[in-house]
Amino acid sequence: MTDEFQATLKGERGCLRLVVPEGPPDGELVPLIDRTLDDAGKLVDGATVILDFQGRPLSGAVVLEIMKKALLPRRLTVREWRTFDGKSQEMLKRMGLRTFERDPLEKKGPAGFIKNPPSPALILQRSLRSGQKVEHDGDIIIIGNVNEGAEVYGTGSICILGRLCGLAHAGCSGDESVVVVAGHFIANQVRIGEKISYHDSKAPWWGKTVRMVVKGDQIVVDELVF
Template identity: 45%
Template sequence: MDYSRKVQFKGEGEGIRLLISEDIPMDCLHDAVNTALDKAEKLAIGVPLILDFKMRPLTQKDVVSFLSNVVMKRPLKIKEWRVLDRGGKEVLDRMGFKTQEGQRTYQGKGTLFVQRSLRSGNTIEHDGDVIVLGNVNEGAEIYATGSVCVWGKLCGLAHAGCEGDDDVFIIAGSFEANQVRISDKISYVQPDTFWTGKPVKVYVDQGKIVVSELSG
């Protein structure tokens, strides 16, 4: 079944409201929304976008998975998150996303959400995963015992699994760093590498750091 038909685009002010039906099974959600966005071509790119999940219950894991598998794959400009389910609304508020009732900042036990860009000289150290909803500029550093996800440009240093965990990864919306670190492994990157400026996932495979481009 083509669940992408249950994803609708509606104009709202200067932006677009993306209505995601709660009738879409969770295991089909990413494919449905990605297909709908692909069909819309450039309609939603660069335009203020409201993500409306209607009555769908959302967990923190659901939101992080949606970020990694949908939002990070294209240059979306998320203006607001909406959900009518009370539990889902509380999850979004705790995670620091902008919702209809304002914006909060929250540090979870396992995941740190940074809702700003990091400038040169900024350093983040966290026991768990780190998600940056902005850019990591040159001279900024992130050290995480878990994975690192950068919504925007990664120009600074990201060190995932800094206490020795190989089973983590780094995701960047636009990879522009000259090095990345996972566990005790370091990979130096030439500025003319083919994935420079592209969305990528960095991980360890058979003891070596691997970089793969995220398809749109």
């Protein structure tokens, strides 16, 4: 094993987030995680962690090996298993492991609905390819493209600085005061809260920089001119 790849530990919402690079082969993944946790020393013993594999696909065998060799010996509790890979997300759910969960709205009498405070904005400096899915409790900023077949879900607003070809669902917990911004809009569908709008190449804003908001009972698209 080489030191070419490095995992990092960060604080997030009262726990530790372990960000694992996408590059290492499966055989080097557990030693890399093990070494990173060893370097942190007693800081991680008995801690609650978020395991963030970014866009890396995961197999059930690798997940079980991580649990057996890296997590259980340190008595770690995993709050979330994160990956952009849609098939891996489904596999983790079938294993009964917690992935991103959208916070349900909590009714508070006639005043309407409130929800838990969102996390800080998630900033991704990458493009998403078909089959990848990002979910975040808060705003999402993507410095890249969301290609056809990719999906982005945020409880807050979504800003995509590149092309939006895939699905963007802002306010996925029901908030319809949020916005979707796309630098180059060529998507057939956009969702805000419980509203859905459909588009094709005949739309006047197709291929342009746009902002989408809910007005009344529909999503309204405005071209942004800078």
